[in-house]
Amino acid sequence: MEKQGLRCRRLVLVPCPLQGHINPMLQLGSILHSKGFSITVAHTQFNSPNTCNHPDFVFLPLLSDDSSSARNDSDDFVVFLSSLNLKYKASLQELFTRIVEEQERHEGLPCIIYDALMYSVEEVAHSLKLPSIILGTSSAISWLAYFAYPRLREEGYIPSQGSKSMGLVPGLHPLRFKDLPLYDCKNEDRILELTATLRNIGTSSAIVWNSIDCLEQSSLSQLQQQFRVPNFSIGPMQKMAPTSSSSLWEEDHSCITWLDKQTENSVIYVSFGSLATLDEKELAEIAWGLANCKQPFLWVLRSDSVHGSNSADSLSDDFKETVGERGCIVDWACQEQVLAHRAVGGFFTHCGWNSTIESISEGVPMICSPILHDQRVNSRYISHVWRVGIELENGLEREEIEKAIKKLMVEKEGEEFRQRAANLKLKAELCIQKDGSSYNSLNKLVELIMSV
Numbered sequence: 260m261e262k263q264g265l266r267c268r269r270l271v272l273v274p275c276p277l278q279g280h281i282n283p284m285l286q287l288g289s290i291l292h293s294k295g296f297s298i299t300v301a302h303t304q305f306n307s308p309n310t311c312n313h314p315d316f317v318f319l320p321l322l323s324d325d326s327s328s329a330r331n332d333s334d335d336f337v338v339f340l341s342s343l344n345l346k347y348k349a350s351l352q353e354l355f356t357r358i359v360e361e362q363e364r365h366e367g368l369p370c371i372i373y374d375a376l377m378y379s380v381e382e383v384a385h386s387l388k389l390p391s392i393i394l395g396t397s398s399a400i401s402w403l404a405y406f407a408y409p410r411l412r413e414e415g416y417i418p419s420q421g422s423k424s425m426g427l428v429p430g431l432h433p434l435r436f437k438d439l440p441l442y443d444c445k446n447e448d449r450i451l452e453l454t455a456t457l458r459n460i461g462t463s464s465a466i467v468w469n470s471i472d473c474l475e476q477s478s479l480s481q482l483q484q485q486f487r488v489p490n491f492s493i494g495p496m497q498k499m500a501p502t503s504s505s506s507l508w509e510e511d512h513s514c515i516t517w518l519d520k521q522t523e524n525s526v527i528y529v530s531f532g533s534l535a536t537l538d539e540k541e542l543a544e545i546a547w548g549l550a551n552c553k554q555p556f557l558w559v560l561r562s563d564s565v566h567g568s569n570s571a572d573s574l575s576d577d578f579k580e581t582v583g584e585r586g587c588i589v590d591w592a593c594q595e596q597v598l599a600h601r602a603v604g605g606f607f608t609h610c611g612w613n614s615t616i617e618s619i620s621e622g623v624p625m626i627c628s629p630i631l632h633d634q635r636v637n638s639r640y641i642s643h644v645w646r647v648g649i650e651l652e653n654g655l656e657r658e659e660i661e662k663a664i665k666k667l668m669v670e671k672e673g674e675e676f677r678q679r680a681a682n683l684k685l686k687a688e689l690c691i692q693k694d695g696s697s698y699n700s701l702n703k704l705v706e707l708i709m710s711v
Contacts, residue, residue, distance in 0.1 A: 548660025
């Protein structure tokens with residue numbers, strides 16, 4: 260096949276239908292489209308991406324007889340993933356078969372790029388002799404933490420240490436047992452099954468990471484040794500992709516107008532992502548921590564953030580009167596734009612990987628309150644390895660929140676966090692420039708796609 264035909268090759272992307280997974284997949288699609296590839300997105304009908312934001316992509320819905328039960332609010336994430344992969348496997352088979360029949364008459368076979376959590380895709384692609392590439396949407400160190408679970412269980416550390424143990428995990432310094440993802444999952448056998456599934460990449464040709472060598476060089480090297488296929492770190496993807504929103508929520512841009520009125524580095528931005536929910540006590544603790552710190556704040560508070568009630572209705576009149584115009588509360592914000600704003604001096608975050616890498620890319624230090632899974636790993640690295648943030652060790656308590664905000668935004672120690680964050684931002688910028696690590700990895704990925 261001629262090189263030009265390969266350059267126009269069709270790529271079929273299969274994202275996991277969660278906001279934190281859709282974002283990097285569509286960003287990767289935009290990056291590769293700018294390199295001359297045609298992009299098709301095979302997506303579930305729940306949490307489906309906004310097709311209007313990506314007019315150059317083809318979107319094909321996957322069908323399921325029972326998609327209603329494959330929701331992202333499952334109490335057991337492992338069960339959710341298993342259900343998701345089972346329910347959409349037949350539809351993937353049908354869709355890929357149809358694409359193959361169409362492509363063979365014109366441009367040759369497509370290449371499949373799938374989220375690692377959509378692991379059933381590889382089996383379907385292999386059955387049709389289609390090349391496939393994995394996208395890892397979490398941090399590299401969190402994957403190593405997942406893969407350590409069988410070893411830790413065999414050595415007797417799990418479950419006897421307990422999910423709140425402050426002890427250091429052998430071989431994963433500086434992670435503690437309480438930092439491990441899936442550590443408090445109810446069914447150990449399912450954890451072992453999931454880690455074995457994720458480790459088995461089958462016939463996939465490569466793995467792409469939304470990460471940066473300057474952040475995770477050691478962890479990325481370990482993953483390269485484990486998987487024995489090319490690993491490409493091409494983050495931060497949101498800085499390499501042409502700007503287009505992939506948000507499942509309607510973004511409230513009025514907060515930018517409010518930010519424009521604030522002084523430089525004065526605002527603490529608060530967001531716990533698209534999935535986290537709070538009880539009313541936790542909401543009150545956050546609210547009064549923000550009220551008592553005396554700093555301006557922008558708070559993303561989804562209407563479904565509080566169990567059983569509208570979040571905004573749960574805020575007391577006393578709180579609203581106390582903060583007045585000092586606080587801006589929205590359902591959802593254009594996070595990349597917010598973090599890049601001159602007024603934002605800190606990010607109070609759940610430490611999802613997208614939020615983490617976006618904050619680092621803009622040089623914004625963090626206050627960490629991880630909730631589940633890889634967020635605990637990211638939080639530990641933010642606070643103890645990269646040292647660009649403060650971890651709330653005792654949960655959501657108003658006094659600790661107030662103290663952390665003041666330390667980050669006002670005190671001398673906060674200036675040190677800000678300087679380290681600025682240094683990381685500069686390193687991240689260098690990675691995506693010509694001859695930078697991410698720049699070179701992207702070119703190598705393009706070459707590999709052309710060759711498989």
